[in-house]
Amino acid sequence: MKRIAFAAALTAVMVVGAAEESGQLTPIQKTALKKASQSVLCSCGCPPTILNDCICDEARAFRDVMTEQAREGMTGEQIAAAYIEKYGEQYRPAPAKKGFDLLLWILPAVLFAAATAFLCIFLMSQKEREEETAAKQPQDEYRERIEKELKERRTV
Numbered sequence: 284m285k286r287i288a289f290a291a292a293l294t295a296v297m298v299v300g301a302a303e304e305s306g307q308l309t310p311i312q313k314t315a316l317k318k319a320s321q322s323v324l325c326s327c328g329c330p331p332t333i334l335n336d337c338i339c340d341e342a343r344a345f346r347d348v349m350t351e352q353a354r355e356g357m358t359g360e361q362i363a364a365a366y367i368e369k370y371g372e373q374y375r376p377a378p379a380k381k382g383f384d385l386l387l388w389i390l391p392a393v394l395f396a397a398a399t400a401f402l403c404i405f406l407m408s409q410k411e412r413e414e415e416t417a418a419k420q421p422q423d424e425y426r427e428r429i430e431k432e433l434k435e436r437r438t439v
């Protein structure tokens with residue numbers, strides 16, 4: 284059992300070493316690069332596109348820079364943070380979920396819930412008013428007509 288574990292560890296070290304020598308990225312570096320390039324927008328000026336999906340020359344250059352950063356051992360979050368720091372918050376695909384930007388995530392849901400509650404209460408009150416008005420009006424009208432006809436018959 285120890286021989287198998289040793290052989291697996293040795294193979295893994297050799298694969299990583301071979302990948303580094305050939306200039307290829309290790310699986311960890313590929314994961315970091317993919318995570319970074321999918322978490323920022325391309326700053327080339329074309330319509331807002333995730334950097335990983337953009338096909339312009341500038342996007343290729345940005346991905347090359349990110350590849351070098353991944354080779355240096357930076358994580359996906361660090362690479363994306365460096366990109367956002369260099370080019371600005373507008374290249375974040377969605378607002379950050381912290382600080383004031385957290386309000387941008389929560390506020391629409393709160394406003395939608397409040398508007399829905401207000402609308403329900405308003406419609407229920409309108410319905411009650413209509414029912415009260417409808418219930419009173421015909422009864423009073425019919426009652427008056429019946430009383431009038433009864434009075435006419437008594438006098439005849």
